[in-house]
Amino acid sequence: MAARTPEERIYRAVMRIPPGRVATYGQIARVAGMPRHHRQVGRALRGLVDDGLVPWHRVVSASGTISLRSADGSAEREQRQRLAREGVVLDARGRVSLARFQWKRGVAP
DNA sequence: CTAGTGACTGTTT
DNA sequence: AAAACAGCCACTA
Numbered sequence A: 001m002a003a004r005t006p007e008e009r010i011y012r013a014v015m016r017i018p019p020g021r022v023a024t025y026g027q028i029a030r031v032a033g034m035p036r037h038h039r040q041v042g043r044a045l046r047g048l049v050d051d052g053l054v055p056w057h058r059v060v061s062a063s064g065t066i067s068l069r070s071a072d073g074s075a076e077r078e079q080r081q082r083l084a085r086e087g088v089v090l091d092a093r094g095r096v097s098l099a100r101f102q103w104k105r106g107v108a109p
Numbered sequence B: 001c002t003a004g005t006g007a008c009t010g011t012t013t
Numbered sequence C: 001a002a003a004a005c006a007g008c009c010a011c012t013a
Helices: A006-015 A025-031 A038-046 A074-085
Strands: none
Touching (some): A006 A025, A006 A038
């Protein structure tokens, strides 16, 4: 068995998110087997290089808001666009309706 | 070594 | 709705 670093587990969990669904940081941490480590999730994704394997855009905050912050907000637009491409739309408040798009374990879309 | 900060969350005021 | 607190881990000064 290869040694899995916490980061690898996090990436693994993020990759488990089906298209058209989103997950919160806390949810990813939980799926990765590290409850209450949501901060590490954010840190891991921050250092992640987008190789197209990890759908980082499917990870949003617990309120459904996009936590990504950049000086010009380009990153936020990027995530929003990627989500829209999968059918995930934002409401007037600029947040994802978790009631509709949150990934539920064992529930296929 | 200590202190501050961060792609955070949940509970309590 | 908004703010305060506590919790958890890694990195930086």
